[in-house]
Amino acid sequence: MKSLNHRTKVVILTAVMFVLLVAVYACGILISEEAVTGSFLNAKRPPCLEHPFGTDALGRDLFLRTLKGLSVSITVGLVASLISAVIAVLVGIAAANGSKWVDALINWIIDLVMSVPHTILIILISFALGRGLKGLLMGIAATHWCSLARLIRGEVLQLRSQQYVAVSRKLGKSSGWILTNHLLPHLVPQFFVGLILMFPHAILHEASISFLGFGLPPEQPAIGIILSESMRYLSTGMWWIAVLPGLTLVLIVLLIDKFGDHLRMILDPYSAQE
């Protein structure tokens, strides 16, 4: 007896992953500041029952700090991908609908963004905005929209050549009407899929840039900062500071990645058939 079909399974699994992500995020938000301010009495403890991830040199509980850091990562990743995806849609539509000139200009701008290594561009933007959260967000948002914009441009060009769009145009519908009635319904799933694909990348970039010291101030609990601190204690054998928070980050990124895959299967009936 087959109780569940494939699609139902995907939907349930996706929901479970979503709940898990929200739980991690909520935990990070709900943990009080006092819980992550440690005391020197507890410093440099290896993992134990009381402190599953051990404690750092200042006696702060690393498990709670990691959870807090993850919620920061998720926020930054989500907001940055959201900005990036919006830029991508706007730019993509502009490129496809504008004159040849606009299209060429946008292509050139994309080449421009691609011509500077992203890490360096984010460092520059972060520097311009005086480091901190804003610079980090803007940097990640500014570097991740290119491929989605190209995709959307292609999609719009293809849709515009479809007959029903041509018919609407012949019937005298305005380009705004065509945009909202014919193009947007197709672009909405593209937007979400693009957003989801960007999300794990954005989180990884956030961790990298924080690790370099361009993100949040050092006292903030961000995964990159924890890992950056761990460098100092690596040679003294305090492995847990580097290993466990990093591993948690990887697991969360994998979870988001899988979540994205499943969500794409639900949104896009074509890939669900594969």
Next chain:
Amino acid sequence: MKGTLGRIVRIFVTCSIKIISLLFAVSIISFVLVTVSPIDPVQQYILGLGTAISPEKRAQIEDYWGVNEPPVERYFTWLTELLRGNLGESAIYRRPVADIIGERFVNSFALMFCAWLFSGVIGFALGCIMGMYRGKLPDKILKKVCYILSSVPMFWLGLLFLLIFAVWLRWFPIGFSSPVGVLSENVTLWQKIHHLILPAFTLSLMSFANIALHTRQKLVDVMNSEYVLFAKARGEGQWTILRRHGLRNILLPALTLQFASFAELFGGSVMAENVFSYPGLGSAVSAAGLQGDVPLLLGVTLFSAMFVCVGNMIANLLYGVVDPQIREVGE
């Protein structure tokens, strides 16, 4: 052969024009970004001196930096100097930026080249294996590995390697491109290589999943093609087909991809150099950003853009020269 040469020249010229326009834009944008920054380069420079200075001296420095001139004028001054090869003086190192870039690029180049070559060769080989065993166990396992690898932050992998190979096993040193306390002229080649292995390996792991998955996909497409079906009908075995048709059709796309991935390579080297305290351009640029060394930051940014553009140009040239179908269209 006249046609081939003409095509090379044509691709070279169009690419060069584009590169010049891009580099010009990069110079403007990066200049604007450091100009709007609240971080005051003069203050950073003075802090770097480590001693208190008189207001007159400060005014002199400000004058040198042109802080009181309008930004546009300052940009053109900087650009003219730039075109003359003068990138200014680094606030951290107190030396001309051009010299620092030249020196550090040698280190970075060694690192990036090893990683590039290694990831290319291994990635390509694994991609071939995955493609040949598509859908079977080796393919499934390697696909999982690639998939997980692309979700792992490269710098964390570097930390793990440091922990395992340098701290626990003591096979490799913890950092720096040469042993601490040894004069640079006394550093042997072996010592240099010894310090290079771990960062290069870490950096190569970043891009190898990409090339492996790409190669796999291309090979699967080739193996499902009609011409491979015909080769099979003529009695060619799996590995003969790979040798005669597979490699021929997937090598060029893979090579192009490798050249087009210079941006990721450079970005990755920033991370790897910081984890392994490797004195290359990557550790210089993060230090420049953190300590407000504007001339160095601008210099490395421009240099990195140039590096990426050269890679893209090689990729374009490769395609234009080697692929016979493009060759024909051009004529």
Next chain:
Amino acid sequence: MEQKKETLLEIHDLSVSFRMYDHGLEQKDLKAISDLHLTVHSGEIVAIAGSSGSGKSLLASAILDILPDNATVQGHMHYKGQELTRERQKQLRGTKIALVPQSVAYLDPLMKIGPQADGHYKPKPTEKRRKLFERFQLPEHTEKLYPFQLSGGMARRVLVSTALITDAELIIADEPTPGMSLEQALEALRMFREMADEGKAVILITHDMDLAFEFADRVAVFYAGTTVETALASDFKTGPEALRHPYSKALWKALPQNGFEPIPGFQPYAGSLPKGCLFAPRCPYKTEQCEKQVPPVREIRGGEVRCYHGA
């Protein structure tokens, strides 16, 4: 034309099905070829005619064992009286059985024609190939060209020479004529005639009925993955009264010069084949028996037919 007819290839009850994913993880078998019979003698051209989707090209793949992985083959094939096992298919393909593919798409786009036609054989048959090229009036520089640089006619001749370079006894030509001008098509078919006259056997897969009658010795009519009738080519020239199966007759009448009379209905889809005779749903002569059971192969007037009523 009556040579000593050695039976080269015999196919009995051949079925090919594909395993497909239907909804999600549910699997479904699609029968693309069912209970097919075919005999090929050396020295003759057997044309396989039928509309698209009747399984013609799949038959070629089944004989050579180059079907996709999700295909399963049932039934018996004999080559020179011996069972054609996978092992034997592997040995024979490219040496004794050669395929002439449909188009240049079957040539490696990045390999020059010369080495491509030479194939992987050792020693390299370069000399033989040059002679073949000469015979086919392919200019000398052809071997230095890439496939996309060939004209349609040149490509056809190159493809044919890939088969002749081997010592194949059986040549399977898959739709060799589409895209060619009439003269080129005639030239290609004349080449196949020549090969057959040299004692080789040729299976000519085509949907061009006229050319099939003109050049083949016998014609096997395919319908929904099976041979409904195998008749002498001359029967088709005579007219429907010489043919045995209602589908062959209908096919004859559907030809432009014979009234262009369409056959009502559609060829059944591989996933929903009728239980009995595959043609029954469209057959004007069907009886209860036809719908219940697949008719056996019967020999009538020197031809084979799968019909209860054929006469």
